[in-house]
Amino acid sequence: MLTQDQKDFYAQNGYLKVEGAVTGELLARLQAVTNRLIDASREVAENNEVYDLDTGHSAEAPRLTRIKLPHKQDPVFWETLTQSGVTEVLTDLLGPDTYINTSKLNTKAPGGGAAVEWHQDWAFYPHTNDDLLAFGLMLEDVDEANGPLKVIPGTHKGPVLSHHAGGVFCGAVDPDDPLFEQDKAVTLTGKAGDMTIHHVRLLHGSAPNRSDRARKILFYELARADAWPILGASSYIHALGQRGFWADLQDRVVTGAPCLTPRLENVPVSMPLPPAKDNTSIFKTQSSGGAKSAFA
Template identity: 25%
Template sequence: MASDKEFKAVPDGDALATMERDLRFHKIRNDDPTVLSEDQIERFNREGYLRPFRVFGENEISEIRSYFDELLQKYLAEGKDSYSISTAHLKHGRVYDILKKPEIVALVKDLLGDDVVGWGSHFFCKMPHDGKSVAWHQDASYWPLSPSKAVTVWLAIDDADAGNANMRFIAGSHHYGHMTFRPSGSHEQNVLNQTIDHPEQYGTPVDDPLLAGECSIHSDLLLHGSEANESDRRRCALTLRYAAADVRAGMDWNEKGVIVSGSDPSGHWKNPPRPDAE
């Protein structure tokens, strides 16, 4: 189902499969966090995620939702689907601004350090009764990044709960390193293209319910997924991807990286400017 190379498991032949990567969890060490507490950092180290954080007020998220509604209609009119708005910060100035929002970046900095890049932005919009699930997977399996010092911020555009298929985590599963996955069959109606079977061997699933304007943060190695939305309500989120600036990106993905905090002394990340288009 994925149309953007951000979500192909082995894009460009076997380039990702043959890329040498450090896919170990790197424990967060921060003796002077700015926003998070020491207990929260320890919880992230232990469980691989943190939630919830209020980053937009009701009026702000309502405006963002209206903006997304208009954006979605444009994409649908072009024959695309509700999962097609990917790498959006390179195309849409307003998404670029959300990627750099200080309240979000402050949370990420406490986990990744002062020098941070934001390189990914993808709307995951589950329409009512669309029948598509997101199979259990690790983000790191899709990303040509090394070492594994990256997180996803999952920003709720709509309220997300068990009724409309909120995201679910396997707490602590990031400690198992990179897991074996299989290609998903077309009959599985998976939004992505990988499936990790028998997730219960790594722990117990926990729900990630969020109100619109709240976000959660999880490690790129944490096992997660969501069921199909069988409700009458839409469930839309914007995923924002961040990495420490000393992470190396293969396959030209460094061209996506925007410096959101500190600097990139190596000059590895391209740091593209804000796009004019809204």
């Protein structure tokens, strides 16, 4: 699906936008299921295994930061990942054998929906190599007003900046870090069905949603099968034990098969320890860890 020029652009810059990755009936189904899940959150009063609620959430006016693990909430999200143009892009960039680390549907509420402070995904979950990426599939039009994704090109080739504050992993870089060059940021807007891609080491973030529309982006975080997680990273898998991990790994295969020979590369690693007081989501990690906002 990708041209060689697109692959070269991604390799050089660490991000890419693909227009019309999902269209037509599949996009309509994704939108309908998302709206149904948001509507169902009216019955929820606190964060649970499906929803992260935003400030001011109520039955009358549901406000979410995120729907957790959408690929486990409805089959259409798994179908999109495994049987669509999204799948073609995945294999173009990571090869025939891939697995999913996690998914999330960030539904950033209108009128001030929470920002995601600048960070590198790699800081949360370093692996034996950095052939990992995230897809951001826009389920509605995204413009400058409703908190679009911002990236800093080329930072996937640089250092892993400190994501600590006061000796605790806070999941965000300090905006005063001299290596953080926010003036080089690129804003990724688009139409429903467009998809962004960013490398696991690329610096990125998103401002609060100041519009009157939710910003609905479906994120899949994916890895080449020979990239194995390092013990101590912020992942549920470390609590599973060997048999549980093996069963879970097979459930997470997107294309091809698991790889039992991890590829070790000389990549920069800093462990996300000690953890923040509440590390149940990036929002909680950044707030409880004392992250300094770049969007204040």
